[in-house]
Amino acid sequence: MIGFILVTSLSAKNKLQAQEIKATRAITDNIFQSVKIIVPVEKNRVLEQEDYLKNNSEVKVTMNFKFTNKDYKVGDTFETTLPEGFTYTTVIEGNLSDTAAYRIDPATRKVTLTMIKDVQSAEYNLDLTTRINFDASLNSKQQMPFETKTPITYILHLYVDDSTKYVYGKTFDTEDNQVSLMPNWGGEFDKMNINYKHIDLSKNNLQVEWSKKMIPSYWTDGYVTSTHDLSSYKYYTYETTINGDPIGEKKELKLGTDFTVVPLSDSTARLKFKERFHEALEVSEGKMSFDYSDFNPISNGRTGSISSPISFWIYSGETTTDFLSLGRFYLSFRVVELGYLGLGTITIDTNVKDNEPIVKTPIYINGTNQQLKKGDTFTLTNEGDPALVAIDTNLAQEYKVSFNANGSVVEGTKNTISNWKITSGAYGEVTLTYLGEDTTDAFGLDLYIGIDGTVTAPYNKRFILSGNGYQTSGATTFKGQDNNVKSGTFSEDNNVITWTATLNALYQKVVKVTDNFGEGVKAGTLKNLKVTSVAFGRNGAKKELVEGTDYELIKTSDTFELKFLKETKEKLTISYETGVDLATVDTKYSRATNTITPTLSFISSVEKDFPTTGYAYVPSYLITNSPFMLSKNSSSSTTELVNGQPVNQIKLLINPGSAEINNNEIIINHKSLDVTVLKQAFTVNTVKQFSSTEYSKLLPGEEITSTSEDYPDITIEDNQIRVKNKKMKRPIMVSFTFGKNNYYNVVGDVVKISQTSDNFQAVNPTAWVYFNNRLPASFTLATSQTYANIAEGTLKIEKNNGSALIKGTEIDLATITPANDSKELASLREVTDRDGNPLPKSVISMVGGGYSAWKLMINDDQLKNGLIVKLTWNFNTSGTKNYSGGSATHPYINYNNSNSKQGYMSNAWSGKFDIDNSGAGGGGNLILKDMTITMVDSVTNKPVSGATYEVLDKEGKLKDTVTANANGQIILKEYVVTDYLLKEIKAPDGYLPNDDYSDPGKVISLSATEENKLTIPYVKKGQIIVHFTYQDGTDIETVEPITVAAGNGTTINLKEQKEVKEQLAKMNDESADYRFITFDQGKIEGTEEAAIIPYDSGTVYYKYEGLLALTVPKLLTFETGFVSPFEQVLSYDNADDFEVALRDNRQITPSAATNTGKIRGNIRLNAFLSKEFTTTGNKVLKDARLIYQNGTDSVILNGTGGELVNNKQNADDKAKKNFNFILDTVENESQGFKLEVPAKGTLADEYTGEVTWEIIQEP
Incomplete structure (x- = not known):
């Protein structure tokens, strides 16, 4: 085992702090x-x-x-x-x-x-x-x-300015152009600096473009050509300020002298400057001309406008991939031409009811006053699928028209149409036939035109008016609903469908109306039929039609028909009720279908059918007998609180179709809800009033007790509730309350419901349960009571029943105005829980600012005791500041397993405060400075990383915990100028702690005027590795090297280091195994008792010789013999086996530095009788022989003796040290020690001899 001993004494030469290099001599060479x-x-x-x-x-x-x-x-x-x-x-x-x-x-x-x-x-x-x-x-x-x-x-x-510039020229008007409504010249622009970016225009990068071909507005046929004369423009240059204001005198630039024009195409040219030119280039005036030879107007005299631009582009090079400056001039003018036919502006007129697809269509005929003959016809249709229909109404008018000098239409007195016949065809064309006498007058007609149901929305249509070889067009948009619409509404109260049809919005003659019941409509249930008509026009007369007077009703079980007994050209509304047949309802869309078909006769007497299908949607739960769940809180309401806990009350409706069902089971699956919030209270009722959409309208009836057959078995499991019924014949309602398992979680939960029963297919409806809640937070931002130039903000979030704030919560703290004027000072943040217990600053972070809101992020998921965050801002300017905020969100995984955000309900706050920066740097203002602390090696002065420190304020409160970066630096950002306590928590890896900054730390001071820098030296740990070896330096296998570590340069007594001392003592105790030879200090300076720790690492050696040790039993006892005239052989008579133990501690591996005999190898063990058997009275047992029987041979130990053991080294286990040989046992007669006693001359006594053992070493 390797041990480390740290010695803390330090030599003086390593206590020197690294110094900055001072300038000593100026370098005069450049x-x-x-x-x-x-x-x-x-x-x-x-x-x-x-x-x-x-x-x-x-x-x-x-x-x-x-x-x-x-x-x-x-x-x-x-x-x-x-x-x-x-x-x-x-x-x-x-x-x-x-x-x-x-x-x-x-x-x-x-x-x-x-x-x-x-x-x-x-x-x-x-x-x-x-x-x-x-x-x-x-x-x-x-x-x-x-x-x-x-x-x-x-x-x-x-x-400074890099925005595109635009200048508009003088616009033509009627006052200056009474004689020519199609001008052929024009121009004169205001001045503009084209080179406002001061680009060098000698690089062939100024290009001019103008529009060559232009199509006037309101026309689609033909174009006008414009030509620009670049020599007619005025070009000036002058000096400017950086912000673009002219200074000094203008100088006019001359074409051909200062620059040339190089044509590139018929609509582009390049202005090429001869010398470097970075100055302003002002362009003004200019002329252009217009050519109408390719202009073919088809209008009736409408005014069209053209914008003719000329653009000066400055590019970054000779290519046009990137332009740098753009100056653009515009000239607008009008073009007027009168035509034979014309369409005025087609609009929705005030006479048209809302939602009717009918437009007022002004038509002008014979605008050029040619001969109009009786019988001349004109056609009005729409492009694409023809679908226009004229409305037969006395609100349509005709009138004479004329045109003034600028082409404007002058309408005469309007009268009911008398000179024209208007007819509509079945194929979407309206025909206009002139009935009057031949004339050269120009006529105007205001017609009301609709579009029939053969065209689908959108109704963006272009009208085409043609006749007598002329044609014109105009566009409009039909708005409103279809001419014939039908819909049905299902009532849960009485299971009936109310159908409503609006027919004939084209106001044509109605011949009949046929209605056919479809899927889901119950035959024979027609009732409450009502027919109402309304005439064309905003205030058209309304009338309820009477069966037998206005129409005849013909009905069967699944159809009915209305035949009209009087001419009916009004719009109709038909309503009636039918029953619903759940067996035939369209299950794919869950709807009943009904088709009503009005047959209309157009003005041309052609009849046309318009089948119109309506749908009534039936709740799917009636078809599938599916359960549904309603909750009290909607997606927009505030969540109800019970004892401060957000809850949502639930109604679960089972068996809405009143079917007889068996073994019905409903499983309600949820993710983050808690049904135990109100002590698992469930109530079961009958249903008094149905509603599939509104919680308040789904009303319970009488309560069902647990003894009733309808009462379900309800069990609560992890994230689900099971509701089981064995038999049911009526709808029942189960009411209970869901709560959130975390107060701060406001995500609406998707509740998935699965139902299985013996009678119906399994169904899997879903429902939403909402928990809209406010984050219980408040925030204030006000001027500091201590410093006039900063504002202090406090965010408080209340704790709630041990719920943890959600990690990732984002709070919109403050949008501060003016924008981009403030900075949040991270170094001054203070974070505690609601009880004032300090929290790490890392539990929150701040983002945003500048032109966006300051936002606070929650970075921890264990904040169960609320939160208080104190923040500080400084400002660039003085004055009144405003702030507002309060919105908040938290993250969650939605039902698609994607990351999403949920917003808390609005919790707005706002306010204002004043900031005074007038004393910045002096009294009354907070001064912030940075400090750079550098950790260096005490010997090399190179930076070292990884040191960790605590920064505490003067009150001893922890302000920050910081770690030196890869450059060995700790940077204290934006610290208030004052004193702090700097305390070392962890020294850099491989270095000793710095005593000056270890607990309790050292005071450091920030200066408002001086550069704040501090260097802290660290002494690197050196080490001496102590090896215990054989004489050639090979490690003894059973002894691990010991590492002694201390500061480099430290002097230590190796023999007194605990692990070394213990190992030396152990080697001394084992002197029979090892013999000490010498101490080798290698390259370590000093002596064994005064070794100097190196900068990095060094090695010393305690060298030993490994020895062989032999242990044999002290006594070899033979059995008792007799005084006899005969020879006797006595056997081994010890109680224990005679066992020889050999311990081989010699070196395993051969070495040139180690004698061959000192290397572990074969072992032979000899023995000889070194003292004859004698009595205590020195009487010798003569001629007795000590013999060792090895099983095959007898070895006589008298004299020189013989070999008892020959053990060869095991090649597979050369490291084996302990060898045990049993030479004799009591039971073994064929092997062991024997004593031959001679036949005579033996006295009765106890004889003792001595055997000497020899170890013969072999390599």
């Missing part, structure tokens, strides 16, 4: 070689030395420093000054490599390079990401000089 500026947001565009740039753009400035064959020392420093215009405001510093550090100071604009190692040749690239921003009131042309070896000056043309 090693600043070059500079490059790129604009990242513009696809990393590299700025030329003279170039355009948007003011306040983010740029990346790369500065190159290079030198060769120098002899710069540590501390040598080079300085250069950056130009004005960069916006960085804080000191920027770091290392360029392991040989140089840099520092950029915003106050002096100086860049400083300091050598941190001696160096002869090097090249550094320093990247500075910042913004270029100048006062927008300055000249747009600004210079930025750099002090490079060969000086470089950037000339930047800066701009």
Whole structure:
């Protein structure tokens, strides 16, 4: 086992703190070689030395420093000054490599390079990401000089506005164009700066485009051609400020001198500047002409308009893939042409009732005053499937029309139609026939046109009016419902269907109406038939028709027919009731079907049928006898609370169809509900009033007791409830209450219900159970009582019955106005539960701000004791601030197993407060600073990561727990300038704790004016690994190396280290196994008793010789003999076996440094009688022989003795140390020790001899 002993004494040389390198000598050589500026947001565009740039753009400035064959020392420093215009405001510093550090100071604009190692040749690239921003009131042309070896000056043309510009020219009007309604010239634009981005126009990147062919509005045939004369425009240049205001005098640019025009096509050209040109380019005036040779109007004299644009595009290069600037001029003018036929604006007239697909259609005929003859006919239809129908009404009118000078229609007195015959065909055409005398007058007709039921919505239709070789068109949209509609409504109260049909919205002559019962309508149940008519027009007369007077009713069991006894041209409403036949209801759609067919006679006397099908939807539970469940709380209502717990009361209706059912079982499956909230109370009732949709209308009747046959067996299981009935003949209602298993969970639960019975197919309806609840939270935001420049906010969330807030809950804390003016100070957050017990800051996080709301996120799922969060904001500006918020959501997994969010009910809060920044940096204002704490190695001064500290305020309250990053830094962000206690919790891995900052910690102070930096040195742990080995350094197999760890440079007595001391003692106790040879300290400095811990690791060796040890029984006893004249052989007579134990601790592996005899190998064991058997009186037992019988041979041990054991090393187990050999047992007569006693001369006595054992070692 390897042990570690930490020794905390520290040598003085390792207590020195790493110091910053001080500048010692200035580098006078200019090693600043070059500079490059790129604009990242513009696809990393590299700025030329003279170039355009948007003011306040983010740029990346790369500065190159290079030198060769120098002899710069540590501390040598080079300085250069950056130009004005960069916006960085804080000191920027770091290392360029392991040989140089840099520092950029915003106050002096100086860049400083300091050598941190001696160096002869090097090249550094320093990247500075910042913004270029100048006062927008300055000249747009600004210079930025750099002090490079060969000086470089950037000339930047800066701009602010980058939006597309539009200017409209003078518009033609009737006052200036009475003689020409189709003008052939025009122009004159206001001035506009085209090059407002200051792009170099010498790069062939200014292109001009104009519309060559234009179609006037309201026409679809022909076009007008425009031509622009670029030489007629005026071109000026001048200097501007950055924000675009002109300064200085204008200079007129001349075509051919300053630039040329290169035609690209008949509608595009390029303006090519001869020299670099970044200045403003103002364009104004200009002329254009119009050509109507390809314009073929088909209108009746309507005015059309054209917008003729000319655009100046400036591209980023010679291609047109990306344009940078666009200035566009517009000129609008009108075109008028009179035609023979015309359609006015087709609209829904005030005479048309709501939802009727009928439009008022103005028609103009003979607009050019040609000869109109009696009998001339004109056709009005619609494109696509013809479906137009004229309404026969005295509200249709005719009138004379004329046209004024600008083409506008002047309508004369309107009268009832007398000179025209209007007829509708069965195929969607309306025919207009002139009945009057021949004339050159122009007529206008206001007709009411509908569209019949052969066309489906949408009714976007283009009308076509034609006749006498002329044609025109116009578009409209039919709105409203179909001309014939029918629907049915099922009543749960009496199981009847009320049918309603609205027919003949085209107001044609009704010949008859036929009705056919369909699926689900019970035969022979027609009753309460009612027929009502209404005449055309907004105020058309209403009338209830009388059977026998107005119509005849003919009916069978499943049909009826209405034959009209009087001419009926009104719209009809027919209503009646039928029963429902559940056996024939369409089970796929759960509906009954009925078809009513009006037969209409159009004005042309052609009859046409319009079958109209209606549906009445029957509740599916009646067809399947399915149960359904209603809950008291709807998706929009506030959840009921019982003892503070959100609940929803439930009604479960079973057997709604009143069937006889056997062995009915219903399983109610849910996910997050609790039925035990009201002590599992269930009540069972009959049904007094049915409703499948409204909880309040499903009314219970008398209560059913548990003794009734209808009373179900109800059991509660995990996430489900079982309701079983053996027999049922009537509907029953089971009422109970669901609660949420977490107060804060407001997700509506999908409850899945499955029903099985002997009489019906299994059904699986679902129901929603809603739990709309408010998060019990409040929030206030107000000016700090201590500091005038900050606001303090407090969020409180109440606790509830041990329910945990849901992880991922998002609370809309505050939308603060003005926007983008505030910053939440994370370092000042305080988080506790509602009892004031501190919580880790990590249980919440803040997101948003800027132009969006500040939102708080819950990051923990164990917050069962409510929450209090105190937050702090600072502001960029002074003044009154407003805030509002209160909405909240929490995440959940929906019934599709997807991540979703559920909103709590609105819990709005708002307020306002005042902020005063006038004393920023002084009394009354909160000052925040950052502090950088760097952990370094006490020897190398390199940063070390992983140290963890607690930061406590002056009251000892924990403010933050921070860990050093990969750069060895802890950055305390936005800390109030005051004193804090910094306490080390964990040292970096491999380092000793720093005594100065260990418990109870050390006070640190933040300065409002000085740079806040702190360096904490750490002493690296070194180690000495102690090995116990054979003489050649090979580890003794049974002894693990011991690691002694301490701070590098520490002096220790190895012999006094606990594990080492114990192991040395153990080796000493085992001196029969090992003999100490020497202590080898390897490369470790010092001595055994004063060893110095290295920076990393070192090894020492205690070396031993492994020994062989032999253990034999002390006594070898033979059986008692007799005084006899005969020779006797005495056998082994010990009570125990005679066992020899050999322990071999020699080295296993051969080595050049180890004697061959010291390597573990074969073992031979010899024995000889080293002292004759004698009595205590020294009487010798002469001629006695000690013999060892090994089973085959007899080994005489008298004299030199002989070999008793020959053990060869086991090649498969060379590490085996312990060997035991049983040489004799009491029972074994053929093997063991024997004593031959001679035949005479033996006296009765006890004789004792001595055997010596020899170990013969072999490799």
